[in-house]
Amino acid sequence: TNGARSSHRLRHVSSLAAPPPSRLNAVVLGDALASEEHDLVIPKPDFSAQAHFPSPAKYLDLYKQSIEDPAGFWSDIASQFYWKQKWASPVYSENMDVREGRINIEWFKGGITNICYNCLDANIAAGNGEKIAIYWEGNELGADATLTYNQLLHKVCQLANYLKDIGVRKGDAVVIYQPMLMELPIAMLACARIGAVHSVVFAGFSSESLSQRIVDCKPKVVLTCNAVKRGPKVINLKDIVDAALAESAKNGTVVDVCLTYANESALTKESTKWVEGRDIWWQDILSKYPNSCDVEWVDAEDPLFLLYTSGSTGKPKGVLHTTGGYMVYTATTFKYAFDYKPSDVYWCTADCGWITGHSYVTYGPMLNGATVVVFEGAPNYPDSGRCWDIVDKYKVSIFYTAPTLFVTRYSRKSLRVLGSVGEPINPSAWRWFFNVVGDSRCPISDTWWQTETGGFLITPLPGAWPQKPGSATFPFFGVQPVIVDEKGAELEGECSGYLCVKSSWPGAFRTLYGDHERYETTYFSAFPGYYFSGDGCSRDKDGYHWLTGRVDDVINVSGHRIGTAEVESALVSHPQCAEAAVVGVEHEVKGQGIYAFVTLVEGVPYSDDLRKSLIMNVRKQIGAFAAPDKIHWAPGLPKTRSGKIMRRILRKIASRQLDELGDTSTLAEPGVVDQLIALADS
Numbered sequence: 001t002n003g004a005r006s007s008h009r010l011r012h013v014s015s016l017a018a019p020p021p022s023r024l025n026a027v028v029l030g031d032a033l034a035s036e037e038h039d040l041v042i043p044k045p046d047f048s049a050q051a052h053f054p055s056p057a058k059y060l061d062l063y064k065q066s067i068e069d070p071a072g073f074w075s076d077i078a079s080q081f082y083w084k085q086k087w088a089s090p091v092y093s094e095n096m097d098v099r100e101g102r103i104n105i106e107w108f109k110g111g112i113t114n115i116c117y118n119c120l121d122a123n124i125a126a127g128n129g130e131k132i133a134i135y136w137e138g139n140e141l142g143a144d145a146t147l148t149y150n151q152l153l154h155k156v157c158q159l160a161n162y163l164k165d166i167g168v169r170k171g172d173a174v175v176i177y178q179p180m181l182m183e184l185p186i187a188m189l190a191c192a193r194i195g196a197v198h199s200v201v202f203a204g205f206s207s208e209s210l211s212q213r214i215v216d217c218k219p220k221v222v223l224t225c226n227a228v229k230r231g232p233k234v235i236n237l238k239d240i241v242d243a244a245l246a247e248s249a250k251n252g253t254v255v256d257v258c259l260t261y262a263n264e265s266a267l268t269k270e271s272t273k274w275v276e277g278r279d280i281w282w283q284d285i286l287s288k289y290p291n292s293c294d295v296e297w298v299d300a301e302d303p304l305f306l307l308y309t310s311g312s313t314g315k316p317k318g319v320l321h322t323t324g325g326y327m328v329y330t331a332t333t334f335k336y337a338f339d340y341k342p343s344d345v346y347w348c349t350a351d352c353g354w355i356t357g358h359s360y361v362t363y364g365p366m367l368n369g370a371t372v373v374v375f376e377g378a379p380n381y382p383d384s385g386r387c388w389d390i391v392d393k394y395k396v397s398i399f400y401t402a403p404t405l406f407v408t409r410y411s412r413k414s415l416r417v418l419g420s421v422g423e424p425i426n427p428s429a430w431r432w433f434f435n436v437v438g439d440s441r442c443p444i445s446d447t448w449w450q451t452e453t454g455g456f457l458i459t460p461l462p463g464a465w466p467q468k469p470g471s472a473t474f475p476f477f478g479v480q481p482v483i484v485d486e487k488g489a490e491l492e493g494e495c496s497g498y499l500c501v502k503s504s505w506p507g508a509f510r511t512l513y514g515d516h517e518r519y520e521t522t523y524f525s526a527f528p529g530y531y532f533s534g535d536g537c538s539r540d541k542d543g544y545h546w547l548t549g550r551v552d553d554v555i556n557v558s559g560h561r562i563g564t565a566e567v568e569s570a571l572v573s574h575p576q577c578a579e580a581a582v583v584g585v586e587h588e589v590k591g592q593g594i595y596a597f598v599t600l601v602e603g604v605p606y607s608d609d610l611r612k613s614l615i616m617n618v619r620k621q622i623g624a625f626a627a628p629d630k631i632h633w634a635p636g637l638p639k640t641r642s643g644k645i646m647r648r649i650l651r652k653i654a655s656r657q658l659d660e661l662g663d664t665s666t667l668a669e670p671g672v673v674d675q676l677i678a679l680a681d682s
């Protein structure tokens with residue numbers, strides 16, 4: 001189960017031949033608007049001519065090589081990074097088959113490196129020290145700042161020295177609960193520099209969620225900020241952290257230090273609540289530390305970070321990524337999927353609290369020495385033109401965002417490549433993004449991936465492929481997507497089923513923190529021999545991939561993954577709630593909305609106040625972004641005789657597809673369906 005690979009794994013590559021344009025209604029980029037009758041959008045020749053991958057043939061060549069000889073393919077790429085010591089042999093080893101024992105994935109083991117060194121020192125050594133690393137744009141118009149690669153290194157080193165000084169060592173966890181200040185990527189890089197394992201918690205999570213994560217990974221220190229303004233609203237982050245730390249202490253995890261950045265534009269130091277002996281002001285202490293710091297050289301398989309994500313059941317999972325493979329993979333996917341060139345200015349609207357911000361705000365771009373825009377604020381503040389003002393102000397050429405954020409007034413001249421992530425993009429939204437935002441000039445990289453995958457798995461390469469609106473197109477190098485039926489049999493040609501991946505890629509996660517067994521059962525047991533993504537997918541006759549959304553009980557709200565079980569348990573913790581069932585429904589803006597069926601404790605009357613207080617429970621326990629859009633009163637829930645809730649029926653009721661309820665005769669009490677329908681709009 002290592003190195004050598006056999007040729008049978010090349011089987012599906014033959015289906016990747018470029019589609020003959022004659023069979024499809026094609027339009028060349030820039031020649032015309034992509035309209036309904038155009039199902040193929042061909043890259044403009046002058047774009048292709050300058051692209052890393054100018055043609056399908058060039059992609060196919062390298063793709064074949066990457067599948068036939070992954071060790072050789074990825075070694076060549078890895079050699080472009082700085083390694084204190086080269087990796088041992090084999091380049092990788094893996095077992096992704098539960099029937100053959102413990103799931104195990106390793107890349108470049110024995111190689112000694114440091115990802116912070118490769119992001120900063122290596123780029124500075126190459127002569128890019130005075131290049132802008134970060135354009136920071138604050139919430140308020142006119143609030144901005146920049147950091148060159150030299151300046152960024154200095155800031156990272158000061159924090160790294162401080163962390164070492166308070167006893168943070170290689171392998172120790174550090175929790176970061178920060179808004180999108182420059183200090184957030186700085187904190188991530190400082191941890192990486194000293195071999196500490198960062199765990200960024202999105203600053204929209206509630207104190208209870210934060211505490212749950214702190215108790216799970218037990219950090220010595222929490223890095224935070226006193227408050228932040230998002231749009232017109234001030235959010236007091238320090239209060240949330242205080243509550244989380246108090247709660248963690250009750251559960252046996254005492255955090256010694258809370259390093260707090262004073263964001264005085266949102267809240268003064270004087271008005272910030274303070275715990276003497278534990279809380280330290282970031283600016284006061286860091287200026288005392290030297291701005292150079294030796295790196296901690298780590299093994300490629302030493303952990304880099306933990307990032308918690310929702311599953312269909314139980315508590316959040318700590319997805320663990322290691323150093324070497326993640327480094328090589330994020331850098332390479334960034335470079336090719338966005339056709340990145342050193343002159344580009346790149347803006348990804350994601351928050352570093354999510355995987356997109358890890359791989360494609362911080363690591364991927366900085367490994368390439370890119371200039372990155374970091375935006376603190378909200379895309380619609382002070383008005384919906386804000387994003388385009390930012391694009392113009394910094395001459396952004398690569399713009400990467402979620403379909404939810406497709407708001408616009410007009411196209412922007414500086415743009416060259418557009419990216420989309422987080423949810424399936426429907427063809428009409430695709431055409432709109434393409435025609436209006438990109439002026440029918442910019443290729444769109446619809447990147448399919450997950451927290452677990454570390455980087456893009458299925459993505460267009462701008463300039464290489466004719467695009468089909470709404471399709472994420474083809475696999476990245478070294479990635480073998482397979483579509484299987486419910487029995488786990490691989491489907492060939494035109495097909496539709498469950499999206500799995502055969503064999504590992506360098507950016508794959510290695511375990512769930514503290515629970516390798518859950519890792520194996522969640523991802524590798526459903527279809528033995530494969531990694532199961534949890535997504536549905538179809539492949540058309542030309543080999544293009546079309547993602548169709550989650551097939552498990554996970555809802556995707558504005559590109560944020562939320563487990564139905566988490567929302568349900570937050571609702572049920574309300575004393576007047578007896579039972580709850582949550583499903584996703586189509587939502588015009590958010591992709592999916594959260595729709596909750598709630599059964600009350602006997603005798604409790606329905607009321608708007610109760611509705612509000614149920615929603616408040618979810619905001620408190622998870623965060624505002626997980627608040628249900630709709631509470632549907634349910635005298636009872638449709639269950640099978642064995643007591644299993646039939647979500648299929650609930651989904652149909654939620655989306656008002658009442659003529660598609662299907663067979664309800666197997667329900668324990670078929671009458672509940674009519675009761676639910678009667679209460680739909682009450």
Ligand code: WT7
Pocket residue numbers: 309355356420421422423424425446447448449450451452472533534535547548549550556559560561
């Ligand atoms: C889930 C992963 C890593 C991206 C941010 C979300 C959905 C992601 C696409 C896409 C269709 C997509 C999937 C996936 N998703 N990108 N381009 N087309 N669906 O990361 O929170 O780990 O969620 O987001 O359903 O499983 P995440």
